[in-house]
Amino acid sequence: MxxxxxxxxxxxxxxxxxxxxxxxxxxxxxxxxxxxxxxxxxxxxxxxxxxxxxxxxxxxxxxxxxxxxxxxxxxxxxxxxxxxxxxxxxxxxxxxxxxxxxxxxxxxxxxxxxxxxxxxxxxxxxxxxxxxxxxxxxxxxxxxxxxxxxxxxxxxxxxxxxxxxxxxxxxxxxxxxxxxxxxxxxxxxxxxxxxxxxxxxxxxxxxxxxxxxxxxxxxxxxxxxxxxxxxxxxxxxxxxxxAQASARAVPPRTSTGVRPDRTGALGLQPDESEQAHVMLGVPTEGRLAHARPVLAVLNAALGGGLSSRLFQQVREQRGLAYQVYSSTARYADAGALSVYAGCAPERLGEVVAVVRDVLGEVAADGLTDAEVARAKGSLRGGLVLGCEDTASRMNRLGRAELDHGRQRSVGDSLARITAVTAEEVATVAAELLEQPLTAAVVGPFDEVDELPASLRDL
Incomplete structure (x- = not known):
């Protein structure tokens, strides 16, 4: 798969x-x-x-x-x-x-x-x-x-x-x-x-x-x-x-130096679905960047749980979408911070406008101390609970060895999360979220011109 x-x-x-x-x-x-x-x-x-x-x-x-x-x-x-x-x-x-x-x-x-x-x-x-x-x-x-x-x-x-x-x-x-x-x-x-x-x-x-x-x-x-x-x-x-008798282990993958350079693009895939599905995001540094724990905290506070700002603003306060969340992807060359929402096609413009407003507010003002504290607590709990079964532990071992060539204890990972400050999150948020947004849409739209203005003017 x-x-x-x-x-x-x-x-x-x-x-x-x-x-x-x-x-x-x-x-x-x-x-x-x-x-x-x-x-x-x-x-x-x-x-x-x-x-x-x-x-x-x-x-x-x-x-x-x-x-x-x-x-x-x-x-x-x-x-x-x-x-x-x-x-x-x-x-x-x-x-x-x-x-x-x-x-x-x-x-x-x-x-x-x-x-x-x-x-x-x-x-x-x-x-x-x-x-x-x-x-x-x-x-x-x-x-x-x-x-x-x-x-x-x-x-x-x-x-x-x-x-x-x-x-x-x-x-x-x-x-x-x-x-x-x-x-x-x-x-x-x-x-x-x-x-x-x-x-x-x-x-x-x-x-x-x-x-x-x-x-x-x-x-x-x-x-x-x-x-x-x-x-x-x-x-x-x-x-x-x-067959590889004299070979040594291949070291962890490093950046090729070829960074993706597209931002502010808009992709559309027409689909006769009942909902419009949208993803907005920005490129990030690769997984070797020092700001990785900071980005994790930012992501958790933005759209990682029921108390996250996006969930509260889009679903709880306005009822615009059933599902909304943010996520990160980290590779050797680059990564992404993205937001997903699924909604009725006629509400797509309002959903995108609210998401953009939330991202703009966080870019300008950062997160509150309470949001940072909740996000760090959520990450710590998820990390520990994720180690409760052998399959999760095996995955952690394999990925760490391939990506970094070393193992990090759960205690060390927890300490790195705990050490993140609201000021660090604000700095990363400003660096990332002030970039032009890239968006992709799958839904009942045949042409980009049919999409709401909040998407076309990224």
Missing amino acids: AEKNGDVTAARGPEGSRAAARVSTDIGGPPESVRRSELPGGVRLVTESVPGVRSVALGIWIGIGSVDESPAQAGAAHFLEHLLFKGTRRRTAAGIAEEMDAVGGELNAFTAKEHTCYYAHVLDTDVALAVDLLADVVTDAELAHTDVELERGVVLEEISMRDDDPEDLLGDLFDQTLFGDHPLGRPVIGSEESIRAMSRDTLHTFWQGEYTTPRMVVAAAGNLEHDRIVELVGAALASASR
Whole structure:
């Protein structure tokens, strides 16, 4: 599935031996329950032992996503997500499903703009099966011609489903409008044209060239022993690692230096829906910017909850829309702060006017101390509650290793949120929200001229 909207010292020894992986518990402040090793071939392994649970969530993350595709490969990473489960040299597609169903586990994958993850969630007694199955799927799939044609139809159906969901369609349209020709502007799922034209050779070349062990991070969280996971992963990826025997782990993705430069654009996708769906936003710095916690607080106060300013102004006080919220996206090159609302078409002009007024007020005056305090409390609670299950912890481990090459403890993250001041939020709000707004609309409008003036005069 296409993911919706988002930071090492190597040591090697004889292949296949535990000495081949050096373990460190001091990697930038994580608790001792988090341990990291680098295996032969550059595979990074990060685990977190979670007392009191009986499950393990395990994922093989690859630092490759839709931004790494050429125009001819658009949608290849997502297409592969379907194909790799269709069978390997040791397992049929039915066999893969039967093995996981037999232990009551979950097996799935998702593709994003900068990474792909194949993951399993199983009982702790079945972790060996999860490791073997995931490694088999990711490194030894067959990619049979018949399966390519079969899954081509499935992916095209998924594109049609996206087109039938105005909110999903709007997200892709907004990215295209904001980021333009930059790779961030391309849909993760690809286009109907690119998927129809995609050959088996194109997919195979992309898979073999990009899904290599130096780009892999194995993340696991639950009732586990790190050394046991090292042993299982080392054995399961031994063949793939041999092809990259002298390789070192690929460092975290950094900015290409090519920044999207479009602002103030307006995108429209006519759609015979009962509602008008609108997204307005501005570009932000990439995820390595120091203002990340400040932006998170700003976003939470703007549209992150029932007490947020946008929710109160648009829904509670005026009843203009059922759903309104803000969100952020952060990538290596850039990011976005955006606001979504769905409303009756005849109310679109008023909704946009209210949203613009709110953004203008925050840009000019910042947030109140009470708003900042609520936003910080909301973020802290969400962070801690999000760590209550093993799957969330596994996701946190994998993303941190790929994006930053280090782990940050929950305590450190909480401290960074707590340290944000109202003055810092005001500064970031002024920098971002005084930019020209970019907007995208999906709804029953055939031409831009039919849109209300509050959208046309961005």
